[in-house]
Amino acid sequence: MELPGLLSFLVFFATFAGIYAVFALGLNVQWGFSGQFNLGVHAFWAVGAYTSAILTTDPGGAHLGGFGLPMIAGLAAGILLSALLAVLIGLVTVNLRTDYLAIATIGIAEIVRLALKNEASLTNGVRGIPGIPKPFAELGGDAPALIFLAIVAAALALVFLAIETLRHAPWGRVQRALREDEAATLAAGKNVFRFRIESFVLGAAIMGLGGGLYAHFFAFVSPEAFDPLLTTFVVWVMLIAGGSGNNLGAVAGAFAVWAIWSGSGFLTELLPIELQTRAGSLRVLLIGVLLQIILLNRPNGLLPEQTPRSARD
């Protein structure tokens, strides 16, 4: 089965945008629901990706791993380890105010990146881990790409339904209350500490899943891929553009921003060849300016949060 070029690009685009949407949903649980400013998305992304990479590649590399496990085991372990890291971070940072939490999380994420780069026995260092298997690769042609798109779509749907249910549940209500007024939530007898940790860990687990999907999609991970810029920052722009607090908004923001990012790639290809090496910077500039425009003109995003009505209304 061979798809024409444009269609095959669309499949690639939708798969990658879908993975970004998973991250945007994870961040929405942390920031949109609960108001926790995590600037370390790339730490959980990397942990999910590397865990799955180490568990599912074939043996024989110079680094730890090559266990040849199936992808589903890799994803599950990535989710678990990412959640575990979040518990550890959460226990330390749970009481920090927004700005301090942002500084602390970006610091932790940078340490994770330093460790990935330098602990070569675990991660193969700067050379990265190649040959991460894609399921059904033996079918050849475009079939594996389509199957992978279906896997990402299923994962995205699952995450979406789960956290949308949680949002309408009492749990989601407490998270919103916590975001708006911590003192009042405490006065209402809620265990603020527990609810904070829960949303932080749930969001991180979802990011771990996204990281695993990313690793299998690209079949290669290296520390370079977890530049805070193309991971944490872009996911944040997606969430803010789409509308934080709104799950549909988070997904819409992911697709919209990724479309702009990909589209800008086509535009910069039209530039003269000597300017193309700097095209990456131009695209970053574009995203940065886009963010300022959104913040100034539509700070609530394309689809602002709709607070669910309580049953008694």
Place this chain on the structure above:
Amino acid sequence: MIDILQLLVFGIVLGGIVALGAVGVSLLFGILRFAHFAHGDMMTLGAYLAFVFAGILGWPLPLGFALALVLTIAVALAIDRTIYRRLRRTAPVILLFSSFGIALILRSVIEMAFGPDTVVYDTAISTPWTVGGLRIKPDHVTILAGTAVLVAALHLFLRRTRTGKAMRAMADDPDLARVTGIDTERVIAWTWIIGGGLAAAAGMFLALDTRLVPTLGWHILLPVFAAAILGGIGNPYGAILGGLAIGIATELSTLFLPPVYKPAVAFVIIVAMLVWRPTGLIAGR
């Protein structure tokens, strides 16, 4: 022993640079209530502007530094006028996020203009002096002298001028300062002048000490935040001491840690401080 002294020298040089950045971060945090994530890239901007004058045009280094300082201040004020000022009425977290975007805008513009490769101010290699077994580069003396002059000027400004006193009052308690009739917009503008100028100087000194790459400021941002938190947010004198402490701790860490983990030192200090004593070592907020 001589090793430790040598590391102390490096630590004080790095600490002075970090301190210059941390003063701005601390004052901005105290007055505008947000962590200014673009501060590192403002340092990079200052360093590259100095490179334009001193490196490309070949003008004398002090003149290039002075011009770069003024231009960086102009850029800081322009960013505040066009963007931050309009976001001030929203939640401070929007300002923080906006500054993260500004950081990327500054860095991508620098990368487009100068490319990703390393540049240096002066191709001549300066031979270090040896003083009692210690190696000291002439650049280190320049940096330390420059830092001392700037800190002294800052001290006079904060203590002797009305604006300086108003600035300390606002950083200490913005609401109280407002009700006593302080012209807050004027103080905010002066905070950008001080913060932007010191950031530019820190960037130029850092480029003089190491090498100039577009990620120069980004990599020093965490130590700068650490210094501001260590010294107590809103306390410029604390930020200076915090900067020296961070610089020395970072360099001394190489005695027992692989040097690749040097950047982690600042972060460990941040977390320890936030958990143990979030108001800073010297009473602040």
